[in-house]
Amino acid sequence: MTQVLRKVVTFDEFVAKYPDNTGQRYELYDGVVVEMPQPTGDHEEIIVFLSTKITLEYSRLGLRYGIPKTVLVKPLENESAYSPDLLLLNLTNLVNEPRWKKESTVTQAASIPLVIEVVSTNWRDDYLKKYADYEEMGISEYWIVDYGALGGREFIGKPKQPTFLVCCLEEGEYRISKFRGDDRIQSPTFPELNLTAEQIFRAGTVS
Template identity: 50%
Template sequence: MIQAIPKLVTFDEFIDWYPENSEHHYELHNGAIVEIPKPTGKHSEIAGFIGGELFLLIRQLQLPYFLPKECVIKPSPHESGYEPDAIVLDKQAVKSEPRWAKESIITIGSSVRLIVEIVSTNWQDDYALKLNEYEAMGIPEYWIADYLGLGGKRYIGSPKLPTFSVCQLVDGEYQISRFRGDERIVSGVFPELNLTVNQVFDTAV
């Protein structure tokens, strides 16, 4: 269960408070420290698979991007901080980030090429809260990997099925494409990507 720690804090207070080597995972949602459920094995497997495929694609195409092991996104002006399941950063752009070198904190949307969130029981955060925040930051692409089909019907339709949503920024707003089953995932940031939803979710096994 997600647990909030009673007492609103600033983003800087959250970063100072965050316990080192904690077995728990936390995010800051509008000043509230929220304990995030520990990822399941499948959740971690999918996150690792996506990160690995993106790394190989970046290396193969010699793109000026990288995937950090850890990273906190701070959307302005809110007192929030998120740790995506995977993130692709622009090597050149992060040089302009005021806090990156010392704290692995991203505050400028143009530093990010792509963010990936794997949906778990707190699916509302991925489909609503974070989508709005990433859109407002101007992050060009946001993937929502809902391997259990947990999202509300307004987000993934009915019947609810495992769904991979690709949100692409067009004129400042996300245009959302949804993919299922053996459909190939279409990405604007990585048009060379050649993966189906089943390959990512491993639903055939």
Template identity: 55%
Template sequence: MIQAIPKSATFDQFVAWYPENSEYRYELHNGVIVEMPLGTGDRSDVAGFISGELFLEIRQRQLPYLVPKEYLIKSSNDKSGYLPDVLVLDRLELLKEPRWKKESIITMGSSIRLAVEVVSTNWRDDYGYKLIDYEALGIAEYWIVDYLGLGGRRYIGNPKRPTLSVYELVEGEYQIRQFREDDRIESPNFPGLSLTARQIFQAGISILESTNE
């Protein structure tokens, strides 16, 4: 039985409330517990494709990183907790994390090499709360994968087009580069990654085409 959602909560109250083995996913946004919408098959394809490509890059280059299955990011203001669609963690920095081994909770931006959000109907959260909090926490690299071009024109331009935004932390502030169509993705933490924006946006199609070759 799912407990009633409190009207407001701190991060620790949110963690204590979170129902075990729930079929739903929840995040804490500025003290408010939010039920995350179920993703579409296409969105899952995109997130899974990115996760797989990053895992291969880590393995091939023998980087001290991991792509975990379970995790929760605690914001620096104690009012938010996030579950990005893809997360890459630094194994060495994880040794300093006080809550990782017992709770899979990340409290320091230095532990995160890359956070990825695949945009859905709640795109305002990805370009709003999360962007601000990831920057404040000191997450080195953040991708917003807007594969349907849903975001506001002030974020992805006019006319709206599928856009992958890479935010790199430079002197405490995010600097943005955007990639579309056949642009090759330039990742500060994964410079050897050889992917275009189109390959990511059409992940399911790309896999089928490579299988049939």
């Protein structure tokens, strides 16, 4: 479970204090600093797998994209800031980001072709709050990787099963496509990406 650390703060106060020297990850939810739980090994293996496949794809296409280590995504409409599990940056737009140079923070959808969250115990953040804020920001594509079938039944069905959700912005709202098993992932950002949901889920079960 996430743990609230202190009273309401502004984004400027947040970036001035965090990250601290503990090595812990933090996010800001409407002014409340939240300590993120330590991810499992399965969670991290999926991130490694996806980052490798995506890097190969944007390199093959000659796109000036990159996957950073630590960057904050800040919605303009509230005092929140997220550190996504995987963030794809459009490097050419960073010159237009006012908080980039000093705070490695992006606020514009043009800087974010794709954002990915791998679901853990705090699944409501990925399915509800981050979903709403990424949509409001106008981020064109958002992947939710629910390899452990942790999300609510309204999102992944009953009985629950591992589900890969691709949320694509259409007329200001996300349209959700769900993929399971041998379904090939359909991504507007990378239409030639040849990956199935099961391949991605299996990345978290490497022995």
